[in-house]
Amino acid sequence: MIDELIYSAVAGYGLTSDEIEIEVPKHEGLGDLSTPVAMALAKKLKKAPRQIATELITHFDGVSAFKKVEVAGPGFINFWLNDDFLYSELKRLYDENKGYLRKNQGKGKRVQVEFVSANPTGPLHLGHGRGAALGNALSNLLQAAGYAVEREFYVNDAGKQIFNLGLSVYARYQSILGNDMEFPDDGYRGEYITELAEDIINKEGRTFLNSTFESVKDFFIDYSYKKMLNEIKEDLSAFGVNFDSWQSERELFQLQVVEQTIADLKSRDSLKEDAGALWFKASDFGDEKDRVIIKSDGQYTYFASDISYHHQKLKRGFQELINIWGADHHGYIPRMKAVIKAMGYAPDMLNVLLVQMVSLLRGGKPVSMSKRAGEFVTLKEVVNEIGSDIAKFIFLTRRADSHLSFDLEVVKKSSAENPVFYVQYAYARINSIFNKALQNGWQLQSFGNVNLSLLKLPEELRIIKKLLFYPLLFISAVRLREPHRITFYLQELCGLFHPYYNSVRVLVEEQQLASARLFLCSCIKLVIEECTNILGVSVPEERM
Template sequence: MKERLAKHIKDALADCYAKGTLASGLYPDFTVEVPAHAEHGDYATNAAMLLARAEKKAPRQIAEILLASLGDGGELWHKVTVAGPGFINFFLTNRCWYGVLDDIYRHGRSYGESPAGAGKKVQVEFVSANPTGPLHIGHGRGAATGDAVASLLKATGYDVQREYYINDAGNQMNTLGRSLYLRYRQLLGEEVDFPQDCYQGDYIRDLAQEVLAAKGESYLRGSEEEAVRAFAEYGGQKILAGIDADLQAFGVHFDNWYSEQGLYDRGQVEQGVALLQEKGYAYEKDEAIWFRTTDFGDDKDRVMVRSNGATTYFASDVAYHKEKFERGFDQVIDVWGADHHGYIPRMKAVVQALGRNPDDLQVLLVQLVNLLRGGQQVAMSTRSGEFVTLREVVDEVGKDACRYFFLMRRSDSQLDFDLELAKQQSTENPVYYVQYAHARVCSINRNAETQGVKVPAIGEVDFDRLSLEEELALAKLLARYPEIVLGAARHHEPHRITFYLQELAAQFHSYYNRQRILVEDVETSKARLYLANSVRIVFANALNLLGVSAPEQM
């Protein structure tokens, strides 16, 4: 709708310039937005106000000139007014709004999608948890966020790749191997001191038991270093397989699993450091190699290679992001825990040093999830073992409720996850409330079929039968859906979809509770069925973007 109005405004500007009623020849980057107050129309534009300086006229005078060139709106609008300092307000026709229902039927499952991204290649890297323990619910929120952002981008015309970065190099893998090795020795009857910095969870004992069953006492006969390395490899592979299985159960699928160790094996880390040195952005000091992140606004320079020759995580991140752009991505989106917010400036500095626009890297921060049981917050530390896994929560409340709850708030705001609410089959449960609205339309369709009333096709509906204000309000809300999707994609904010779904569900439930869909008059029944099924299509499309099912009965 906004695009149609914007085209009329641009055509009116062209007409004004051709007639000489306006002289600047400019086409400003005006907006077409829904006014804050309904009495100001359905949409308003600030085009006249943006032209005031160039035209050397008052905005209201320019608005009146534009109004004369807008002409008859036909079925699009029935009235246009000038208000305030120079806003042009459009009042759309009912026929225009109900025509949206035809658009929904015509596009079906693709309603809401757009080509706005124009095939731009975008990578979304998310979860990327260390393969040292099962996923907890904090990882789950990052998984739901990254997956929904990727779906939104794909729906709006971007070429999207989902990637998981496997942190399989560094001290945490050595700690994993040592943890397993010590538990293995304990299982063989040794009294072994188990340090606090080792991984404490029961899964460590279970993995050690698997090795013992397969290899017996063989690891006691070799060197401890070799044993720790073998345990790290075995444990990492098993845990990663478990992570993959948990994500599959959560409805998250990756196009690519990328190994950090592979960067080292291919010499990419050394190449990344060398490239920054060649560009003059890295220097040696105190036998270490530093990156001049202060050249790009960071508060201090960062070490890439320590004085002992060991590389830092930052060095591998430099190599990883260098390689991402070498793969041809126009934009890279990283989903990180909120505790990594201080890492953003230095990674933006890396991107800029590589010759890219720093905005080519976007970072989404995901705040903690507060999981409550009996009013008590549950700790989630993979070292202490006192964590609740994502799989446990999914098994308890279901994938749909879990994903929906994770996406109900901005990802960078803290979230209280009410397990009992998520399990309720009542209108108090947000996801149940939305899914029930979809199932309710499916039930209406079944009742209509038993009564011999078919859901009409395009062109078979008399829209004059939709004469209620609440019916028009539903049509207007359905018309907004493509704009909501595009805004959620551009701003990487999937919570906009859940907000929209709650509003749509509230309006539909209210309409259903006040009005019968199937009435004695067949033509009215058909028109209301058409409206209800338009709502059903949008529910299904929006839930699909979130990775949540749209059940036909509940």
């Protein structure tokens, strides 16, 4: 690999490869690759950066990969690659495929990615979809980088929200059957509550008409949340997002995990009693104040089971915990980190990625999304309307931590607003070239002695470099835990392919040249597949 050549040259200066930045310069006149490492070393060595750079480049004398190595600007080292080197690397890319494209940064490290984890008190909304798309892509990305990834959905099937759900359905049930009762203030009001109530009427009739909620609550609660959870599973599955495990909150109580965690914290002297409640001394571990675990009425807070959930995650042996949360939970991070610290683990084992709000427009007008009021756009509706590929791609063309707004009408109507088509179309075109080639009697074995040095056009060399530099991009996407970088790369790659397709014919008369170009197309196809697999977006085999 190219980066390794550079690493080895600088090795004598006591830098690890992590500290050596390699970048693709913004302008072509500045070389194919570049490193500012001499400038980084300047402080350390107390020497002028250009002087260091001038020394460094002597290491590249006679390295056949480089056509030219130059010191430029304040001390950049710019590299121009030999065409022959590009061709042989491209062959390696084709032969080794994923082995070439991926870098094993994880080395088997066990990472859990917990995402979505929506309360099963209603359907998934669009914001959940963003979390789902991100969690899914991030998991794929880390997996590709050699991490042992487990995807988990935490099911809040205990506590007050579930209770409210059951109560809401109960109230609706009663009122549909003519028993007028006041609807609970903090109840859920969506249409789906009525559907649940009607469901129960269809199955059980008027059985519960004169029962108090207390006497039938288990039935109403369990029926309702299980049904909602099922719908959530179906919606996610339709969205193309799957989990390895679903951790039930209830189970944590039943298996006494919560008690054990509290006992553990007690033994570490991290708890205190005050005003009849049990507190976690979060302020000892960097949080701004202490937090209640058991209320003075004896009830556990939500925080209690969350603590034990994370405790259990750590005990399960994960070396890194990634939580994808809505940005409205950001205030929760310090206390969770405090818990990790209190339990004797490094707080940076917990990595919380915040996903900002999604605001949805329809024809320029905002669509409101309040769950309680029952007016929200569900993930399902959006997926039905625009498809999961478009939805995912839009979510993944933004940084997680930036507010996102998109307009359903715009996204639907104007295909140009859907960059995913641009990518899919490139893929379909490549397939189409191959179909045509096969019809013409061309055979795959032709790659055996393909002569890549026929790929001399500037467009071709540009594409080859783009392909070969994918691993650099991959590394930084993994390091930063930012799948959206893959999305942008993909658009750039296709942005090179389409013009090429338009101006250069692949299946030319001259067999050797056609073969070389087909080879190039094959490599583009491999990389598109790799990227879209990570993003969780489909690519069409055939005509679009």
